[in-house]
Amino acid sequence: MITLEWLYVLTGLVFSAWALLSLRDRTNPKRWGNAAFWGLLAGSFFFGSHISDLANGILVLVLVALAGTGQLGRSHPATTNGTERTALAARLGNRLFVPALVIPLTAVAGTLVYTYTPLGESGLFEARRETLILLGLGVLLALALAMLWMRAPLLAPLEEGRRLMDSIGWAAILPQMLAALGAVFALAGVGSIVGDLAGTVLPRGSLFLAVLVYCTGMLLFTVIMGNAFAAFPVMAAAIGIPVLVEDYGGNVALIGAVGMLAGFCGTLLTPMAANFNIVPAVLLDLRSQYGVIRAQVGTALPLFACNVLLIYFLAFP
């Protein structure tokens, strides 16, 4: 059976290649920092499941120390320039899109075939991880295809990958760190405290205000945690179920579904949702890391209002 561990080994290999290439890159004044950071991440992917929780925790602290003290630099491996790219694009034409599309197609078509045919019973892939594993296979397939077509130098994909990875830098592991923060918050009981507070500020006797507090709680808690998943159990238990469903007799499914989507409006507004808001700003070379959030405010706020009104007008008989 192909498990997530296989994918972790593959990822570890890619990160260790980036670490080694960083090490021999004398043009990057911070090459030691880059090599250490990507090398430690490679170690995390290779050995994370086999070392103790404490060792993993120390690894996290070292990664944070490297990033927090500015040890990572941006490297500039040799690549093609704008003129060369325009010429290559004209020569290769629309075939260039094929490898890029192979990856999502492998993931999607593969998942569909695997789920809806007897293949799923073969137990070839770890349960519930098939899409991610197929995404990894898609990457290998696309890479093989591109290399055969373009006859690129062997190290080119790794160097080009390193060029992109270094431009993202420490932000690459921020989503993973935020997920870990969520777990520690849960352990410390932050969720139940917030739910308790939301319950105390709730005014009695006004349905509209109750809906507004429920949705605003989802929005604000999502902004703080970067994830509506952390907010939902708290707000549902504090207001959604006891007040909206039990006191006012609201439609359970609607209150659940639209409440979650009110939280998603918060995801559009917060740097804590790093993989959606900060990483793309870096990927797209925006000068401000808040550029994507700024572009989303104009949609997120009216959409939040829509969700409040949807619950208020549709959920109660």
Place this chain on the structure above:
Amino acid sequence: MTYWPLIGIALVVVGFVARLNPLMVVAVSAIVTGLLGGLEFVPVLEALGKAFNDNRYISVTWIILPVIGLLERYGLQERARTLIGQVRGATMGRLLVLYLGFRQITAALGMKDIGGHPQTVRPLIAPMAEAAAERAHGTLSLTEREKVRALAAATDNIGLFFGEDIFFAIASILLIQGVFEAQGYPLAPLQLSVWAIPSAVCAFLLHGARLLAHDRRLARLPVAEPESAA
């Protein structure tokens, strides 16, 4: 009930506002929150390490970068620009509205990995949107080009968020179902996913209208002098 662990949340907010290194902010907040929640230092560090390790799958997607980087080396972004340049009537707004609909529909069918910032926005959608904007308007200033790119990234997020919940086998629907079931309200995932449709329609109309309004705004802008992307 003690409110002390909330200081961890305050630390996150203060750290982001003060523009300290976010990794550092998150790590400090986690440790402080754990300590205020009554745990010892070592168990907090263990919890942090375990959670970081359990969530490695989030960072696996970076293995896509060698392919995207290689294709960029051979002119993928330039090709994407040329392709859009050839489509008559293509504007930034229309292109992104089309992508918004595509992203919402595929996500609603459970294909949430078909888009994404490293996979589609950086290599394809953002350069196409920029090309369409410049085709309709002429050279744009760096600030305006960055706005177009940011809107392309925003379109991907909004399409994904307000499409995926229509798919009944998605994590958020299962979470809602689980929370309600634990409180004595059993629901079928499909009952929940149909109620994601009105918000999805609102999201399409609101964001679509903003994208088309941006087309009109671009049309009113004076043409900028060509400049290098400094």
